[in-house]
Amino acid sequence: MAPVRMKDQLAYLIASLNRQLEADLTERLRPGGVPIEQFRILEVLDASEPRPMGEIAAQALIETPTLTKIIDKMTTEGLVYRAPDPHDRRRVLVLTAPAGKALFKRLRGISSAQEKRIAEMLETEKAAELKSLLRELLQ
Amino acid sequence: MAPVRMKDQLAYLIASLNRQLEADLTERLRPGGVPIEQFRILEVLDASEPRPMGEIAAQALIETPTLTKIIDKMTTEGLVYRAPDPHDRRRVLVLTAPAGKALFKRLRGISSAQEKRIAEMLETEKAAELKSLLRELLQ
DNA sequence: TTAACAATATTTCGTTTTCAACAAATCAAA
DNA sequence: TTTGATTTGTTGAAAACGAAATATTGTTAA
Numbered sequence: 001m002a003p004v005r006m007k008d009q010l011a012y013l014i015a016s017l018n019r020q021l022e023a024d025l026t027e028r029l030r031p032g033g034v035p036i037e038q039f040r041i042l043e044v045l046d047a048s049e050p051r052p053m054g055e056i057a058a059q060a061l062i063e064t065p066t067l068t069k070i071i072d073k074m075t076t077e078g079l080v081y082r083a084p085d086p087h088d089r090r091r092v093l094v095l096t097a098p099a100g101k102a103l104f105k106r107l108r109g110i111s112s113a114q115e116k117r118i119a120e121m122l123e124t125e126k127a128a129e130l131k132s133l134l135r136e137l138l139q
Numbered sequence: 140m141a142p143v144r145m146k147d148q149l150a151y152l153i154a155s156l157n158r159q160l161e162a163d164l165t166e167r168l169r170p171g172g173v174p175i176e177q178f179r180i181l182e183v184l185d186a187s188e189p190r191p192m193g194e195i196a197a198q199a200l201i202e203t204p205t206l207t208k209i210i211d212k213m214t215t216e217g218l219v220y221r222a223p224d225p226h227d228r229r230r231v232l233v234l235t236a237p238a239g240k241a242l243f244k245r246l247r248g249i250s251s252a253q254e255k256r257i258a259e260m261l262e263t264e265k266a267a268e269l270k271s272l273l274r275e276l277l278q
Numbered sequence: 279t280t281a282a283c284a285a286t287a288t289t290t291c292g293t294t295t296t297c298a299a300c301a302a303a304t305c306a307a308a
Numbered sequence: 309t310t311t312g313a314t315t316t317g318t319t320g321a322a323a324a325c326g327a328a329a330t331a332t333t334g335t336t337a338a
């Protein structure tokens with residue numbers, strides 16, 4: 001059997017598309033001066049708040065030592081703040097500060113616009129199929 | 140319309156799956172002590188050699204300044220070497236040294252095994268459909 | 279109760295990556 | 309030609325990353 005060319009490997013296609021989508025998002029976030037990681041953190045918190053560090057890290061696809069440093073920075077920028085979890089004092093909860101909420105309000109449309117552009121490139125049922133296949137592979 | 144939850148966004152699914160696949164590959168490369176970037180570079184060169192820096196960077200999804208440093212390291216490790224392009228002296232061609240070929244021979248099966256595992260998780264026609272959809276979105 | 283173990287977040291520290299500036303070679307237009 | 313713009317790759321300083329070690333709290337089992 002002929003070797004599978006790198007470009008035909010699913011892992012490579014996924015990596016390429018991921019890179020393209022991240023570059024696109026980064027570009028659109030640039031005017032706001034917001035790194036993509038911070039944007040994702042605000043998205044996570046927007047869905048439900050407060051959240052412990054570990055959960056944010058897992059959902060935003062960031063390692064916990066990195067998250068600690070990003071949250072440090074976002075705190076000094078007044079976007080979020082920490083609070084100890086009263087039920088489990090090992091945990092540190094993160095909340096969105098008013099400035100963070102305002103920032104996210106300005107930016108929230110960016111990711112949904114990207115999603116929309118993608119949807120427009122595929123027919124509706126194809127987009128659904130694609131998501132379904134990706135979910136099948138996730139874990 | 141209800142906001143699209145982050146987890147339902149295609150860009151997020153792609154990022155998650157990419158992370159999972161890279162973690163998996165990294166794990167399997169660990170015994171050989173080969174970083175995933177170096178493995179991808181060897182894959183690119185295996186397909187056709189020699190290749191200029193810029194092309195390798197584009198195909199291996201690495202920024203060119205980063206590639207310069209990785210090739211520096213791989214050169215000192217005796218895996219690859221540089222040669223000036225006689226037709227265009229701005230270009231630097233990269234070739235695989237014997238040690239690099241031997242290393243890749245040992246590792247080449249790892250990515251195809253990953254591809255195989257993925258294929259086994261999906262039915263054949265689903266895998267083909269998934270690739271087709273990803274290609275449709277790529278540029 | 280304790281003592282051992284597990285979970286959570288942070289710190290440390292060496293490596294890697296990035297951005298901007300740069301150098302060299304080529305190309306294109308006057 | 310020569311000049312200016314473009315392409316290609318490297319460099320250097322700063323930032324980001326991540327594995328391992330640490331500190332703190334919680335859980336479990338003797």
